Amino acid sequence: MRVLIHLTGDDALSSMESCSIAAGICALRASVFPTESGVLRAIRELEEERSPFLLVTGLDQRELARAIQLEGKYCKTSVLLCDKPLVPSLKQTLAEEGFARHLVPLGARLSRDLVPTLHRLAHPEFWPLSRWLATPAREHSISILVPRDLSFFKEVFEREFAMIGELSQKFMREGMFPRGWQAASELFDNALRATLGEAKSEDFVLASHGAIDMSFACDGETLGVSVTDKRGTLEPWTFFRSVFSRPGEAALPGKTSLGMGLRATLASSASVIASVSPGSSTCVQAFLPLERSQRAVAMRPKRVEYFTP
Amino acid sequence: MKISHRGEVVLIGGDIDSSEGCEALAISLKGKATPTRLDSSGIRAGSSSGLHYYLQELKKHVAGPIVHVNMSTFFYSQFSLSFSLLRQADTIESMHLRLMATDGSILDEVFTVGKEIPLLSTYDGFDLTKTVNGKTFTLDSVPEEILAILTQIHARQGAIK
Numbered sequence: 001m002r003v004l005i006h007l008t009g010d011d012a013l014s015s016m017e018s019c020s021i022a023a024g025i026c027a028l029r030a031s032v033f034p035t036e037s038g039v040l041r042a043i044r045e046l047e048e049e050r051s052p053f054l055l056v057t058g059l060d061q062r063e064l065a066r067a068i069q070l071e072g073k074y075c076k077t078s079v080l081l082c083d084k085p086l087v088p089s090l091k092q093t094l095a096e097e098g099f100a101r102h103l104v105p106l107g108a109r110l111s112r113d114l115v116p117t118l119h120r121l122a123h124p125e126f127w128p129l130s131r132w133l134a135t136p137a138r139e140h141s142i143s144i145l146v147p148r149d150l151s152f153f154k155e156v157f158e159r160e161f162a163m164i165g166e167l168s169q170k171f172m173r174e175g176m177f178p179r180g181w182q183a184a185s186e187l188f189d190n191a192l193r194a195t196l197g198e199a200k201s202e203d204f205v206l207a208s209h210g211a212i213d214m215s216f217a218c219d220g221e222t223l224g225v226s227v228t229d230k231r232g233t234l235e236p237w238t239f240f241r242s243v244f245s246r247p248g249e250a251a252l253p254g255k256t257s258l259g260m261g262l263r264a265t266l267a268s269s270a271s272v273i274a275s276v277s278p279g280s281s282t283c284v285q286a287f288l289p290l291e292r293s294q295r296a297v298a299m300r301p302k303r304v305e306y307f308t309p
Numbered sequence: 310m311k312i313s314h315r316g317e318v319v320l321i322g323g324d325i326d327s328s329e330g331c332e333a334l335a336i337s338l339k340g341k342a343t344p345t346r347l348d349s350s351g352i353r354a355g356s357s358s359g360l361h362y363y364l365q366e367l368k369k370h371v372a373g374p375i376v377h378v379n380m381s382t383f384f385y386s387q388f389s390l391s392f393s394l395l396r397q398a399d400t401i402e403s404m405h406l407r408l409m410a411t412d413g414s415i416l417d418e419v420f421t422v423g424k425e426i427p428l429l430s431t432y433d434g435f436d437l438t439k440t441v442n443g444k445t446f447t448l449d450s451v452p453e454e455i456l457a458i459l460t461q462i463h464a465r466q467g468a469i470k
Contacts, residue, residue: 178354178383181354182355182383185326185359186356189358247389248389248458248460251391260391261356264356
């Protein structure tokens, strides 16, 4: 999988840093090419598989279009992630050069979800599902603005049930529905706890920071659940404690159940990716296997990743 | 959560999530000092925080031990994650287990602990198989992890002896 990323704007630099972290962990090489000649060189490297990720920053879309026109034959199997609406010339070039079917219009989600997105792209087994989660038109998603009282809980769970139920009718093997629902519920509970963590007075107003975004996607083999809060309080210690806890010791010391939600999610998932920007967002994505095979329900994920800038 | 009775057995069903109170369960169990037989096989789904609220209610209202009969998959998978969910005097008499054949067919059955499922100090290497209509079914989950709660009961019984 080769990926061409074009980033512009004020957050390009921080996104680039995140990308480097992802690339480092994935043992892939990210390159930054701020000039047209740099893009040309990098596109050639794509062909030679020397730079699976091409990160383009600070280059005008028209210049990018021109570079692709010159070297586009090298890019036909690449994927373009773009955080801005495409200018007509670039859109036309992409269509002419065979990019159209590989275009992933992440829009505003790109910066926030860049690291897990890149990570998933680097693992072809999750590529189809990533596309579902990343493309707004095809995802099942809800955005919840947390009110001060929690009377909305039932409504949220019913909506979760409805969405996962819809997916389960199409895709899931028997018995996966409760696990899918539980993973979504546990991640939502944790996001809610993180969101309400700073509520100390009646004046506390959650406003825009109160939103919790949930997304679901399913490709027939895997159920993807993504929950994002706007606090960014999931610490590495908490995360990896859940990963490595022994049977019977998932709860925090002295507690009966606190800390179990994440462990229960891990128990149902093939892969869990946490992307944390301290103070601004925690995005946890769980991928649950749905295949009809024995021992499909393991108690530990095959892969976990924790990303932070 | 739905509460009903079958003789002396308290049946709980529905969903255990943090959106619901456990008042019905509290009323049903209040002041009960004799062993309570609890059947959770009707639980459809649940979350750990919902289970936490449920256990808080149990602690408040049930003085005597709880005997889990037909324990649901949700319950024992959660209990296997945190042994402290099972109170010292509580026991598991029987549990629902899901077995799967190589063709993907599923067999849901109740197994008696101590008979069909032995109480062991470890379930590493243990497997449960059943043959029905020529098909061989085995556990759908990793035994040493999903049955971990039984190792705790085994350890407690050993301590009593």
